Amino acid sequence: MASRPMTAWDKMAAWSRRNLPTREAMERSRMLRPVAHRVLAPELWRFTRRSVPRGVALGMVAGILFPVGQIAIAALIALPFRANVPVAALVTFITNPLTTPFILFAAYQIGAWLLRSNAAAVAQPVAEAATGWLQWLRDAGPNLILGLLVITVVSALVGYGAAALGWRLWIARKWKTRHERD
Template sequence: MARLSRWVGRHVPTRESVEANRYLRPVAHRILAPALWRFTRRSVPRGVALGLFTGVLFPFAHMPLAAVTALPVRANVPVAVGTTLLHNPITTVPLFWAAYQLGHWVLRFDRSVPGAPIASNVKANVGLLHWLVSQGGPSTIVGLVLIAAILSVLGYFLTGLAWRIRIGRKWRKRAARKGPKQAI
């Protein structure tokens, strides 16, 4: 544990190093705004929703994108960046498979459409590129958008609920410590 904390201490940038970075200097006052780094009941669920959305929808550079988009929506930056880790090398294949299956189901590529059925057209042109452009790509994109939207809404509400439960427990503990009120 001590080794991990030393590694984090060496590699995580400090506020001063972010302010001193010449590339971030023009926007440092926005990035380092204290409201974006505080854990509040409004900023944390926003950060979770934003991180889940960008983590699922954008497979590359999702962390910087989450940090940049956290600024205008006033979401917690560390939470937004941290929740993008849902999309990692271990979860990429199951996520894309689920997105393809969901998109395939939503778009109903196996059903007949007025005119010629899509499935018969795909079978006629068996090439992988044709399948990717006509069926695989659209299904995966639609599925990713749906999964990103559903996960971000669920993340927002579940984080808000967890926050309320946590605060309720704190209030009950505080009330139990003070004991019953005495009449004057």
Template sequence: MPRRLLQRYMPHPDVLKRNRSLRFMSGLIGNATLWVLTRRSVGNAFMVGLFCALLPIPFQMVVAAMGAWLLRCNLPLSVGLVWLTNPLTIPIIFYANYRLGAWLMNTPARHVPEQINIHWIAAKMADILPPLILGSLVAAVTLGLASNLIIRLIWRWHVARSWKRRARRRRHAEPN
């Protein structure tokens, strides 16, 4: 995996520790094991970050940080991946999760009216919430596990490819 590329875009822990709004988390930020880039830590970080991103809960970044701490995976990746669900993508992702949940529960999905407003959402919340939660959990677990597996496979493929390149260079560099 391109470790140097990931390190280039990751913030430095010392910069984050000096940030006023993050001082309460300085112990967590200062933990060196949460900044390591290995196949395991990056794969688990993708799993935690994408799992938290698909959950319809507040404070997803805090949940992702605690998940990174519990699984000892890369903290900045887990927290950064939560931004997959941002103000532009939340309606699309949560509607897809709702449709998945409605399909799994074998219930008809509610159709969205021409004009969505708070009153419509509040009136339909009891009908919307169970399929949304089920769909979000299924999508989060599936995407989290799949991303972990895919990252680990890509990482292994990249390492094997670099070993083969190195061996090829050595064979060509050896005097016969």
């Protein structure tokens, strides 16, 4: 039987398998040790049509809103929502040193647009001392926070929808290949 070429779905699945956090890695985490018995519950590690989109959405929330400890936070907020813990942890990598500046810039622009703020606060902290930085933070803070909230909600909804659609397409493909074999 000839092997078929790898599709984009196959490559994405292989990358995910390589990068998904393992139960053992989560068990060794100092931040998760107090709640490890809950985070490591088997039902939170099963890949189901409901838990995977929840994990994607919660991973987006943790990845965008929290600058530190994103994987642990994603694992913790996955508990009450019965979301897939490894997927939530993996999706937090949406923010990394390459994407974070773009996300923050877009968040500031969205917040400034929604609040109708025209203050040119983006370049000020580079040129000014610590007191100027605090002034910039006071001026730009509301724009940035509102923009981050908007980006978080939109990306969580889009991520949930894309994961749910991807799950349906994956199952449909499996059924199609099963029926073609019969």
